[in-house]
Amino acid sequence: MHITVNNLNKSFGSFQASKNISFEIEKGKLIGLLGPSGGGKTTILRMLAGLEEPDTGDIIFHGAKVNHLPPQERGIGFVFQNYALFKHMSVFDNIAFGLTVKKKTKQEIKTRVTELIELTGLKSLESRLPHQLSGGQRQRVAFARALAPEPQLLLLDEPFAAIDAKVRKELRTWLKEMIDRVGITTIFVTHDQEEAVEVADEIMIINQGALEQKGTPIEIYKNPQTPFVAGFVGESTHLDHINELKGFGASFADAKAIVRPEFVEVGSESEISFLSAAEKGTVRNVFFRGTNWQVDVEVKGHRLFAYRSMEQAILHPGDVVYVLIHRIYLFNNEQTLTVE
Ligand code: ATP
DSSP, rough: OOOEEEEEEEEEEEEEEEEEEEEOOOOOOOEEEEEEESSHHHHHHHHTTTTSSSSEEEEEEEEEETTOOOOOTTEEEEEEETTTOTSSOOOOHHHHHHHHHHHHHHHHHHHHHHHHHTTTTTTTTTTTOOGSHHHHHHHHHHHHHHTTTTOOOEEESTTTTTHHHHHHHHHHHHHHHHHHHOOOOOEEEOOHHHHHHHHOEEEEEETTTTTEEEOOHHHHHHHHHHHHHHSSSSSOOEOOOOTTTTTTOOOGOOOOEEEGGGEEEEOTTTTTGGGGEEEEEEEEEEEEOEEEEEEEEEEEEEEEEEETTTTSSSOOOOOOEEEEEEOEEEEEEEEEEEEO
């Protein structure tokens, strides 16, 4: 389903939960709504679902305005974080629920539920009750139930939040593969940037009720449009002023800057790729991260961090090193610049 949203506003009393939200989603895309808790992600999802009415703005599915359509007429499947399965119904009956409501024949229900049980890898669990399943299995039942009536749009509100870290990682890979196979337009809410970056075709960053940026994970990571986006996706350090660093003159005195560790080189004279552009710094801390080292350095009063590979010599606090910043993001009077 192709979705267009124009200038959505929603307030609860005097609190503005959605501020002039506009976006477009192409059919078949998997979209992550990412942002801090309370930022307004769920409110957007609920307006799309028809569970909340926008104060102003339009929601358009396939070119037709759906603002006044009730949820059951919008062709939507919904999965919440707390599974919300029917406790006294078997896996089979839970998945069949939406089809029973639609008054499908017994044979149609059996065919469709069997298909979904296969798709979601729940074979042999058909007759179990929800309490006889693991968290991950329950969530797969919830997906199967949402997909059963063949919705055009799948809305997932923190679908993995209640699941432990390892199963959660498996489930999200599974979800991505399943959604690619089904080809259904899907929007999922998460506050976990790793989850959004790994799973989504495109991410929408929601903060304080506003859409800060929409783009592919790599676009958002490489070209953040606001300091908030730069700080929320990926690792970063904020610097209040950078005019005393090499290559940045007085005209950068008021600029706010963000530096990512991936774009910082830290090492000895012979290791640095472009010595004349490097600053001298002092190592303050070194952490082993399992696959590489994180090195915290101080440069002209700024604290930055960088990574070093396992093959490189181990640095120690107090070592004097060279620091080369390859890329810096500048945010100045609404203007965003990337300096390389
Ligand atoms: P979370 O990750 O915590 O679910 P979220 O980004 O999904 O956060 P929303 O649930 O959309 O955020 O809530 C946005 C803001 O709107 C919050 O401050 C919330 O308290 C407020 N809010 C949401 N629904 C209502 C309501 N029915 N009445 C009053 N305030 C509400």
